């Protein structure tokens with residue numbers, strides 16, 4: 001697990017603060033509440049993990065932080081502050097001064113969508129020219145520095161994406177994200193679809209870059225074991241809501257929310273006694289339908305009557321550790 005893993009959400013000054021973020025999509029089936037009232041913060045140098053099953057809203061949170069929701073998506077409420085500046089209410093030209101230069105994102109699956117007819121050096125330089133407005137010669141010099149930083153040998157810079165393995169393509173994406181010297185990097189499923197050895201190399205690279213550049217990382221993954229290795233603090237989302245937030249060791253040693261407990265018990269263990277993995281029965285709810293109470297209650301092994309009546313709000317269960325669950329009504333730090 002990461003060093004500094006006990007640093008919690010309240011101990012350090014904040015770089016990025018998110019309050020009650022709501023991001024909705026207009027769909028043919030109606031309004032879909034992809035992110036529905038999420039609050040968290042990111043401190044300088046912190047590695048924050050965002051976990052949860054497919055469709056729970058992780059990518060939508062990342063894209064909202066960049067103000068890059070796709071057509072049909074919109075931020076319906078809440079506040080995002082970067083260094084005290086209100087990102088959601090600032091004009092677009094001011095957003096462009098922050099996007100890529102202060103907050104950058106490695107998009108989910110983008111390493112599979114690199115331009116097949118431009119070398120990796122050319123397209124990284126293209127991204128730098130586009131985002132930083134520098135002349136091409138300067139962009140190419142920057143590419144050389146970035147490739148060195150992320151471990152792409154100079155001799156391979158003129159190759160095309162199809163000549164690169166998945167791990168090397170992901171290094172290109174990381175280089176592009178770092179191009180304008182951001183302070184915060186959002187990495188959306190950075191190791192999904194990579195084999196286990198390559199996953200470990202990318203994890204090591206992210207950890208190394210965080211240390212060398214003093215970055216803050218927001219790492220999005222459905223792979224809790226990967227997040228456990230890398231992060232200081234984990235947020236767990238379910239159906240657009242935050243269900244638990246805690247320091248990584250506490251969250252894995254003693255998860256509080258039944259959903260997190262189910263996710264943690266589903267992590268395969270190489271060492272220790274063999275235990276049967278228990279998938280979580282049922283599916284997440286349809287986010288276009290009105291919901292009442294706790295969104296997890298139909299799948300929850302510990303549901304009580306109150307879960308059908310009122311929506312549980314995140315509240316402290318230990319210092320720096322929140323859970324949104326009626327099982328913890330009065331406990332405090």
Ligand SMILES: Nc1ncnc2c1ncn2[C@@H]1O[C@H](COP(=O)(O)OP(=O)(O)OP(=O)(O)O)[C@@H](O)[C@H]1O
Pocket residue numbers: 025026027032034052053054055056057058059060061070071072073108222287
């Ligand atoms: N462009 C879109 N238009 C309509 N609905 C969308 C769009 N993008 C996402 N959604 C919906 O928003 C919800 C959250 O999606 P999101 O991609 O943020 O989840 P995720 O946690 O990143 O999932 P995954 O692990 O599969 O990447 C889902 O119900 C999804 O179907």
Ligand SMILES: [Mg+2]
Pocket residue numbers: 058059060108188
């Ligand atoms: Mg996603």
